[in-house]
Amino acid sequence: MTGATIDLATFTELQDAAGADFVKELVQTFLEEAPAMLSALRDAAASANADAFRRAAHSLKSNSLTFGALTLGAMAREQELGGLAAARQSNALDALALEYARVAAALTELTHG
16 A cells, blocks of 8 residues: 555655654654645635635645655646646545545554554
């Protein structure tokens, strides 16, 4: 599961560059902040706030790619580039939240064993 959810080469490079302990802290921060990003996406879509929607999608994309969560990053990029129209696609934000749950589990496994 972890290999498909997290690109292990990217994650290992990050650990080598920043140190495993610091990456563990970064992951914890991401796991605390990402649900708020997902909530901000939903709120922005509901209120038709295109700028807030793009910002939240951009933040989620950037953070995801940092850890090697390539699928989540790509999905967030689609939302960022597609804007509110992308959010209106059937289940787009639900799929994003589901992929985040997979990423959260994989990152937890990688950092806590």
